[in-house]
Amino acid sequence: xxxxxxxxxxxxxxxxxxxxxxxxxxxxxxxxxxxxxxxxxxxxxxxxxxxxxxxxxxxxxxxxxxxxxxxxxxxxxxxxxxxxxxxxxxxxxxxxxxxxxxxxxxxxxxxxxxxxxxxxxxxxxxxxxxxxxxxxxxxxxxxxxxxxxxxxxxxxxxxxxxxxxxxxxxxxxxxxxxxxxxxxxxxxxxxxxxxxxxxxxxxxxxxxxxxxxxxxxxxxxxxxxxxxxxxxxxxxxxxxxxxxxxxxxxxxxxxxxxxxxxxxxxxxxxxxxxxxxxxxxxxxxxxxxxxxxxxxxxxxxxxxxxxxxxxxxxxxxxxxxxxxxxxxxxxxxxxxxxxxxxxxxxxxxxxxxxxxxxxxxxxxxxxxxxxxxxxxxxxxxxxxxxxxxxxxxxxxxxxxxxxxxxxxxxxxxxxxxxxxxxxxxxxxxxxxxxxxxxxxxxxxxxxxxxxxxxxxxxxxxxxxxxxxxx
Amino acid sequence: xxxxxxxxxxxxxxxxxxxxxxxxxxxxxxxxxxxxxxxxxxxxxxxxxxxxxxxxxxxxxxxxxxxxxxxxxxxxxxxxxxxxxxxxxxxxxxxxxxxxxxxxxxxxxxxxxxxxxxxxxxxxxxxxxxxxxxxxxxxxxxxxxxxxxxxxxxxxxxxxxxxxxxxxxxxxxxxxxxxxxxxxxxxxxxxxxxxxxxxxxxxxxxxxxxxxxxxxxxxxxxxxxxxxxxxxxxxxxxxxxxxxxxxxxxxxxxxxxxxxxxxxxxxxxxxxxxxxxxxxxxxxxxxxxxxxxxxxxxxxxxxxxxxxxxxxxxxxxxxxxxxxxxxxxxxxxxxxxxxxxxxxxxxxxxxxxxxxxxxxxxxxxxxxxxxxxxxxxxxxxxxxxxxxxxxxxxxxxxxxxxxxxxxxxxxxxxxxxxxxxxxxxxxxxxxxxxxxxxxxxxxxxxxxxxxxxxxxxxxxxxxxxxxxxx
Numbered sequence: 030x031x032x033x034x035x036x037x038x039x040x041x042x043x044x045x046x047x048x049x050x051x052x053x054x055x056x057x058x059x060x061x062x063x064x065x066x067x068x069x070x071x072x073x074x075x076x077x078x079x080x081x082x083x084x085x086x087x088x089x090x091x092x093x094x095x096x097x098x099x100x101x102x103x104x105x106x107x108x109x110x111x112x113x114x115x116x117x118x119x120x121x122x123x124x125x126x127x128x129x130x131x132x133x134x135x136x137x138x139x140x141x142x143x144x145x146x147x148x149x150x151x152x153x154x155x156x157x158x159x160x161x162x163x164x165x166x167x168x169x170x171x172x173x174x175x176x177x178x179x180x181x182x183x184x185x186x187x188x189x190x191x192x193x194x195x196x197x198x199x200x201x202x203x204x205x206x207x208x209x210x211x212x213x214x215x216x217x218x219x220x221x222x223x224x225x226x227x228x229x230x231x232x233x234x235x236x237x238x239x240x241x242x243x244x245x246x247x248x249x250x251x252x253x254x255x256x257x258x259x260x261x262x263x264x265x266x267x268x269x270x271x272x273x274x275x276x277x278x279x280x281x282x283x284x285x286x287x288x289x290x291x292x293x294x295x296x297x298x299x300x301x302x303x304x305x306x307x308x309x310x311x312x313x314x315x316x317x318x319x320x321x322x323x324x325x326x327x328x329x330x331x332x333x334x335x336x337x338x339x340x341x342x343x344x345x346x347x348x349x350x351x352x353x354x355x356x357x358x359x360x361x362x363x364x365x366x367x368x369x370x371x372x373x374x375x376x377x378x379x380x381x382x383x384x385x386x387x388x389x390x391x392x393x394x395x396x397x398x399x400x401x402x403x404x405x406x407x408x409x410x411x412x413x414x415x416x417x418x419x420x421x422x423x424x425x426x427x428x429x430x431x432x433x434x435x436x437x438x439x440x441x442x443x444x445x446x447x448x449x450x451x452x453x454x455x456x457x458x459x460x461x462x463x464x465x466x467x468x469x470x471x472x473x474x475x476x477x478x479x480x481x482x483x484x485x486x487x488x489x490x491x492x493x494x495x496x497x498x499x
Numbered sequence: 500x501x502x503x504x505x506x507x508x509x510x511x512x513x514x515x516x517x518x519x520x521x522x523x524x525x526x527x528x529x530x531x532x533x534x535x536x537x538x539x540x541x542x543x544x545x546x547x548x549x550x551x552x553x554x555x556x557x558x559x560x561x562x563x564x565x566x567x568x569x570x571x572x573x574x575x576x577x578x579x580x581x582x583x584x585x586x587x588x589x590x591x592x593x594x595x596x597x598x599x600x601x602x603x604x605x606x607x608x609x610x611x612x613x614x615x616x617x618x619x620x621x622x623x624x625x626x627x628x629x630x631x632x633x634x635x636x637x638x639x640x641x642x643x644x645x646x647x648x649x650x651x652x653x654x655x656x657x658x659x660x661x662x663x664x665x666x667x668x669x670x671x672x673x674x675x676x677x678x679x680x681x682x683x684x685x686x687x688x689x690x691x692x693x694x695x696x697x698x699x700x701x702x703x704x705x706x707x708x709x710x711x712x713x714x715x716x717x718x719x720x721x722x723x724x725x726x727x728x729x730x731x732x733x734x735x736x737x738x739x740x741x742x743x744x745x746x747x748x749x750x751x752x753x754x755x756x757x758x759x760x761x762x763x764x765x766x767x768x769x770x771x772x773x774x775x776x777x778x779x780x781x782x783x784x785x786x787x788x789x790x791x792x793x794x795x796x797x798x799x800x801x802x803x804x805x806x807x808x809x810x811x812x813x814x815x816x817x818x819x820x821x822x823x824x825x826x827x828x829x830x831x832x833x834x835x836x837x838x839x840x841x842x843x844x845x846x847x848x849x850x851x852x853x854x855x856x857x858x859x860x861x862x863x864x865x866x867x868x869x870x871x872x873x874x875x876x877x878x879x880x881x882x883x884x885x886x887x888x889x890x891x892x893x894x895x896x897x898x899x900x901x902x903x904x905x906x907x908x909x910x911x912x913x914x915x916x917x918x919x920x921x922x923x924x925x926x927x928x929x930x931x932x933x934x935x936x937x938x939x940x941x942x943x944x945x946x947x948x949x950x951x952x953x954x955x956x957x958x959x960x961x962x963x964x965x966x967x968x969x
Contacts, residue, residue: 277906296661364660420890436750
């Protein structure tokens with residue numbers, strides 16, 4: 030593995046680490062550099078391509094970070110039997126992720142290559158300087174380890190190069206560990222079985238689940254979010270490449286979120302989605318519902334979270350053929366304003382006890398809002414951070430009357446929810462929804478996964494160090 | 500069909516057409532309205548969400564329009580046996596497309612609904628006014644016809660509503676006609692067989708083609724391009740819904756293009772793509788290579804074009820494992836600068852005759868640039884307007900040694916090329932490329948289609964009127 034190898038002579042011709050960072054700093058301008066250095070969160074920068082999110086910190090990015098416009102999420106399966114390989118991979122991922130979130134390529138490019146964030150001049154011959162690498166939060170040594178990490182072809186391009194010129198785009202990269210890292214087929218592959226958190230449960234089968242094996246599960250999780258589709262995919266692609274020989278892609282999925290900035294975005298069903306999320310601006314809510322504590326079984330998860338992913342296909346064709354009144358009954362909200370039924374404004378409180386003059390509930394019994402509301406779930410809350418997805422069309426055999434067989438959209442929701450414990454979060458909420466939600470006649474869960482997302486890394490360390498080293 | 504029906508009483512509760520346009524005008528501001536009225540092309544507006552492209556005109560939009568950041572392309576198959584149904588559909592599509600490109604919903608929303616382009620206030624109760632509908636280039640009557648067009652459920656929501664608040668986003672909608680509109684299975688379904696242009700040939704099978712039936716062909720084509728992914732998909736979705744009972748989706752595909760504005764964007768292989776395109780700023784080039792003339796067999800195509808679509812999957816995993824030098828030999832260009840091999844700058848001319856000191860060609864014999872260059876193709880040029888696509892991952896059995904069977908990206912290029920005649924454009928160029936291009940070991944053509952794209956419509960008329968009415 031990379032860590033055991035001496036520096037390779039083949040790295041002649043590469044600049045010292047930091048060269049790309051110089052270019053990044055130069056074009057980011059003073060503000061961008063200062064923000065990166067201070068660890069501020071300018072997610073809603075005036076120019077979203079120039080937003081920079083910190084990589085290192087108490088928590089990983091991409092959880093309470095204001096949601097970027099695009100994501101690429103992926104799960105990989107570990108193919109190595111060697112614990113050290115896993116650690117080396119996590120080190121390489123950490124270093125590359127730190128570079129990329131700060132607007133750099135995954136590894137330094139050769140002299141004279143266009144800088145990642147350089148916007149107007151593709152011929153830049155940028156001077157070398159190690160100091161500016163501080164903006165990556167990493168060190169030259171980190172980057173060197175990274176570049177030396179065993180790709181199959183050691184002379185292969187250091188980075189796919191497709192995001193040169195695109196800017197940091199507020200990129201966050203979030204890593205998670207699936208059940209298979211701890212035990213797989215009954216085997217404790219890496220000596221980690223005893224450290225598996227009780228909260229990292231295998232999800233039960235829910236009513237109506239139509240899970241596709243190739244879109245479900247995974248040993249390792251990467252969530253890349255950015256204000257540009259190519260930047261998000263680029264990040265996962267470089268990381269997956271660093272994993273060649275150690276882990277292989279199990280599934281990948283791109284997603285997007287379109288919305289006027291600062292407003293609740295509308296999902297593909299045309300309704301505002303996320304109105305009732307716990308506020309990320311309230312640390313006590315995040316501590317209660319999102320961040321994992323230091324439990325006796327998994328002290329290494331303190332400051333982490335548990336992430337549930339569900340790929341939910343929506344039969345938009347049939348939804349579009351329904352009346353707005355009906356759609357509002359399904360959601361329990363008004364379509365255009367986003368207000369709870371009977372109310373005027375989006376953020377008016379949801380009153381589940383209200384009845385109309387005939388004594389019927391104003392918010393229908395089987396509406397999505399009622400069933401998912403914390404008042405219906407012993408106060409449970411989860412932080413949803415979902416994206417729409419659109420993978421074109423496929424031929425489907427429907428599971429509802431009249432059982433049409435036809436080409437339909439393969440589009441819907443990449444449901445992503447973060448919580449301190451899925452046993453009190455997603456699982457009981459979805460048990461209820463999967464049985465009673467009126468929306469189910471339009472939605473099918475076709476992919477599913479759960480991951481333990483460890484806390485953020487310290488500079489010089491790596492994601493998941495607490496799991497392997499304590 | 501809609502055109503034969505009286506106005507329905509069920510339209511009570513809808514505003515007159517024009518209300519949404521008022522709101523659009525209001526939030527576009529004076530500049531946006533003026534540009535729309537003048538038919539200008541502010542595709543690179545300071546705020547790309549506020550760009551407005553004209554719908555009516557000599558040519559359809561989306562051909563020489565500066566390329567927007569996203570697309571959704573789709574093909575539909577006609578299911579009706581009735582020529583009048585096809586005309587009614589094209590009328591409804593024209594009216595809805597004109598509305599949507601100007602930032603409106605496909606049909607008017609009920610009173611009090613949020614306006615499409617309204618960005619800050621979701622409670623807007625916009626005053627009604629017919630005059631502002633001039634910005635849509637349509638009329639109130641057009642919109643009425645549209646709203647009355649037979650969806651299966653006549654009371655269904657007039658628009659899916661998912662783009663409320665998102666702005667016009669420079670949306671263009673381009674319609675095309677596939678061979679199946681003229682003859683299908685030997686049948687002249689709509690009395691149009693004699694009007695099929697000779698240039699609308701069935702594409703030959705090319706070397707290496709691995710076409711998937713469900714991603715190939717189609718009777719009708721829609722290309723929606725916008726500076727927002729959801730806006731592009733929304734357009735096709737509303738149009739497909741208007742086709743219920745007349746035409747059904749055959750395939751749909753979303754695409755994206757990330758690039759610093761005003762520069763040639765990089766494709767997923769990391770190379771600049773489109774450098775050698777004929778300049779859309781030169782009308783004589785467009786007339787020679789892009790716009791169809793008034794041929795004797797198809798005078799109705801004057802001002803139109805012929806569009807070839809190819810879904811080209813790229814094995815990015817293997818590409819990423821190759822050296823930059825090799826990648827440059829494949830393309831015939833330098834990766835970072837985009838210059839032809841041996842040159843410094845992207846737009847330096849490609850000199851195919853240049854040799855190195857050993858007498859070998861500087862630009863390799865089987866490089867993509869050499870084989871596709873007009874000097875290698877009797878001067879032929881096509882206007883490429885391609886997008887990258889990313890549909891996650893699939894399990895593949897490779898067609899090259901070592902015939903890996905594994906999960907790989909389903910990502911690559913939605914190749915879109917416009918030309919005055921495919922027989923002198925795409926076909927001979929791709930005959931050569933499909934046999935000799937070094938790039939073929941990384942690319943697989945899995946979808947294909949060709950369409951006659953008629954000229955633009957006049958206000959009050961509809962796309963394709965010349966085909967049906969002369």
